Amino acid sequence: MLDILVAGGGYVGLSVAVSIKKAAPHLNIMVVDAAPEDAWKRDGRASAIAAAASRLLDALGLWSEILPQAQPINRMVITDSKLADPVRPVFLTFDGKVADGQPFAHMVPNPAMIGPLLRAAGELGVDLRFATTVVSYRADQRCATATLSTGEVIEARLLVACDGAKSKLRDAAGIKTVHWDYGQSGIVTTVEHERPHEGVAEEHFLPAGPFAILPLPGNRSSLVWNERTADADALVNGDELVFEAELERRFGHKLGNLRVVGPRRAYPLGLTLARSFIAQRFVLAGDAAHGIHPISGQGLNLGFKDVAALAETIVDADRLGLDIGAENVLERYQTWRRFDTFRMGVTTDVLNRLFSNDITPIRLMRDFGLGLVDRMPSLKNFFINQASIASGADPKLLGGTMP
Structure with missing residues (x-):
């Protein structure tokens, strides 16, 4: 019998397996993933990794290998304007150091x-x-029994579902969600520009949604471009010249000439929060537990927080000789993560509704609020620290030490 079966071999699923196996080498862990073995090599996207998540990766012995390919964000600039405005006033800036x-x-x-x-x-x-998935599973007091797409039947003391926002295992476990669609899609692509970005990230709040420019190594940037879903689909599937013209209207000219160098993809945006993170011999982590709006860039970092909390929960229980799949053990993980996840989900929902509109009184109120935050260094530091620094109540991995 396996100790842990992880369904989903993305960042969260692999990090769960590596974190637990590194701290408790005697535990038998299997990871199954639907993608082919080399599919990850063709992923042209990039992700924002907060300082706490980089400390987790450092504790796993991986950050020194990742860092040479990473681009530090040295500064964050936030503007609020209409698309046709000739000038985009800067309302808020964040220094990039913690x-x-x-x-x-x-x-x-x-x-x-x-x-x-x-x-x-x-x-x-x-x-x-x-190229393997869990097609069905059942659980009892003794174990979770999973049937794989290969026909193999696997017994495990715990099944960890990291199979994405549309998790089939979450549905199979009978876990309900809070969900609504924003009517927006996030266009993701990579651009090359003439002049260096100096490590500056920009987020322009526009009526259709935020337009984020995120620096990559060299004279390249990753874009997360929010539009109404119909408009996003038309842009992604339409003429390249139209796409580049609309991109230039939003990106501006301060970095010189632009060239799209990555594939154009659009992802529907919504809020999905699992009502429970656990079931019998079963736990959710990553996007299977929560899918939030990218306005704060915290989706993947929430997943790394799940990793840290779950690893510490499992390792501590194992050291005490407890059953790692027991409900009272998993309840610790759920208590640790559910409130933080709901708080971030509500925060991103409010921010998206506040900024993705062109109602003049609301624009005046939010611009006043941004300007107020910009003039209060202690308040700015609070917002930075919320995303970047682990507190004493957080799992040890977020502070850079193994559980």
């Missing part, structure tokens, strides 16, 4: 994270199965 002098976040190409995680999992003895 208390210990490190950047509050890095932009990391996705393959630069997946590659080291896969290597570490293999070296630690995690059983990796690609």
Whole structure:
């Protein structure tokens, strides 16, 4: 019998396996993923990794391998304007350093994270199965019994579902969600520009949704461009010249000529929060537990917080000789993560509704609020620290130490 079966071999699933296996090498862990073995090499996207998440990766011995391919965010600039405005006034800026002098976040190409995680999992003895999914499972007091797409039947003391926002295992476990669609899609692509970005990230709040420019190594930037879903689909599937013209209207000219160098993709945006993070012999982590609006750039970092909390919960229980799949053990993980997740979900929902409109009184109120925050260094530091620094109540991995 396995100790842990992880369904989903993305950042969260692999990080769960590596974190637990590194702290408790005797536990038998398997990771199954629907994608082919080398699919991650073709992922052209990049992700914002907050300081706490980079400390987790450092504790796993991976950050030194990732860092040479990462771009520190040295400064964050926030504007609020209409698309036709000739000038975009800056209402809020954040210095990119946290208390210990490190950047509050890095932009990391996705393959630069997946590659080291896969290597570490293999070296630690995690059983990796690609092009394989859990098609069904049942649980009882003794174990979770999963049937794989290969026909193999696996018994495990705990099944960890990291199979994404549309998690089929979450549905199979009977866990309900709070969900609504924003009517927006996030266009993601990579651009190359003539002049250096100096590590500055920009977020322009426009009536259709935020337009974020996130620096990558070299003269390149990753874009997260929010539009109404119909408009986003038309832009992604339409003429390249139209796409580039609309992109230039939003990006501006201060970095010189632009060239799209990555694929154009649009992802529907909504809020999805699981009503429970656990069931019998079963736990949710990452997007399977929560899908939030990218307005704050915290989606993946919420997943890394799940990793830290789940790893510490499982390792502590194992050291005490407890059943790692027991409900009272998993309840600790749920208590640790559910309130923080709901708070972030509500925060991003309010921010999106506040900024994705062109109602004049609301614009005046939010611009006043942004300007007020910009003039209060202690308040700005609070917002940075919320996303970047682990507190004493947080799991040990977020502070850079193994559980």
